Amino acid sequence: MLKLSGVLTIRTIDGRNGPFNVGRLVTDLGEFSVKETLLDQYEQGKYEGDFGISRIYPSYYLAGGRLVVEVRATLETMALAGIDALTAEDVEPATEPDPIEEAPATKLDLVASSDRTTVDDDPDSQLFGELWPLEGKVKLDPTVDRARFRRQKEQLKKLGYLFQPLGQYWEKPSEEEAA
Secondary structure (H helix, E strand, O other): OEEEEEEEEEEEEEEOOEEEEEEEEEEOOOEEEEOOHHHHHOOOEEEEEEEEEEEEEEEEEEEOOEEEEEEEEEEEEEEEEEEEOOOHHHOOOOOOOOHHHOOOOOHHHHHHHHOOOOOOOOHHHHHHHHHOOOOOEEOOOOOOOHHHHHHHHHHHHHOOOEEEOOOOEEEOOOHHHHO
């Protein structure tokens, strides 16, 4: 694994499957496109830190009648040190396809989504699986299929959890903090 310091700029794009996030990682080694599932839980912004990259590879997609070729990086780890807001120049027109349309479901995802024979009919139990019942701090598993990950994120928001980007977990505020 290659460890690099840099700045990850995350942008939110409204796609036909709903909003999704994409990233641009700028390091001393170069600039990389990042389209990891875990980015979907972050707000738009610039995240400075150290990044563990397991894979660097070329990728392409068609957008607006053009062929776009990019160099992608697969992030294994992120140790964030700071967060800044996006500037006007960081927000460019979005022509990127939703990564949910690129990745086929894994064998594990198909088994998890087809396992409806559990005794517990609670939708949250089915959605969160082994994470259920939820505790005060929840760390989502970005290896589940991207659609399920997005549903988990949205449900955590509805349940009052707040994302802590530096720690990369969701936390339920105490009664005193919520008041």
